[in-house]
Amino acid sequence: MRKIQLLLIFTILLFASSFYYLPYYVSKPGMAKELEPIIEVDGGYDEEGSFMLTTIRMGRANVYAYILAKLDEYSEIHPVEDIRAENETDEEYTMRQLHMMDTSKTSAIEVAYKKAGLPIEYDYKGVYVLQVIPGMPAEGKLTVGDRIIEIDGQRFSSSKEFIDYVSSKQEGDQLTFTAETDGSKREVDIKLQKFDETSERVGIGISLVDDKEIKVQPSIEMDTDEIGGPSAGLMFSLEIYNQLSKTDLTKGYAIAGTGTISTDGTVGRIGGIEQKIVAADKAGADYFLAPNEEGAADSNYQIALKTAKDIKTSMEIIPVNTFDDAVEFLENLPAKTS
Known part of the structure; x- marks a missing residue:
């Protein structure tokens, strides 16, 4: 009977602790x-x-997620303050x-349509x-989500x-915002x-992003409801441009990137x-396009090279500084043979 009680208590504690979150996030290959x-x-x-766009899985860490992340070479533990702004829910x-994803989509559409020589118009809303x-x-x-018009x-x-x-105003000036x-x-x-005692810059204390609707022909639909953040911008622009172009830039390859x-x-x-x-390798990508950051020693490209070597992938890592770099690389690829 005593053993059953202890087992029951242990089970309850185990279950309850799974709902107790530590001040960390855990990310892993998506x-x-x-x-x-x-x-x-x-x-x-x-x-x-x-x-292909590539993703990571991110979530708040309970005790078990934290321990598993410590044991997994390709999981990372991030303090909450590195992920969320102060007091951000x-x-x-x-x-x-x-919202960052929406901005990324708009930029990708603009880049792709410009490259294709097609006109672009904006309806700016605030x-x-x-x-x-x-x-x-x-x-x-x-509040977060307000649109200032x-x-x-x-x-x-x-x-x-x-x-x-x-910025043209002075400290203490009162402005009327229509939200x-x-x-x-x-x-x-x-x-x-003033933002701080050492700064001459004045403001009200918000970070913001444009709310604008891009208008293009031919029209485009993007279903990205389950994706957040700006990191898919490059791959969005390549997919859009490829659909606008008679020449297929994929050449039959699976091309991932970020x-x-x-x-x-x-x-x-x-x-x-x-x-x-890791995610792209598991998906069988042939090439991975990585930000080169003008050749910086700690660039995404250099880190990607090391990871590719560590996991012994046959996927080739390609450095790109610009959208045009990526297009030029793809245009020079030989067609894939079966």
């Missing part, structure tokens, strides 16, 4: 996902091979990731609030104009404050490159 099924350019061309973090900095004037007046009755055509307007949440508008008066994309085509650094190499 998947390599083909992009053709989730990106559709109207009347776009088919491809023989595939472009899980919901706010998720919203920030989704800026989204991604983060409210504790202790700054916006705290308690604006006007300041002092003025509309802007980019976040740069928005920032320039605020929209779920279709409901409100006005809030916020005084400007990297942010800016509107000028620059490919940027991302996190979790080691785990993405």
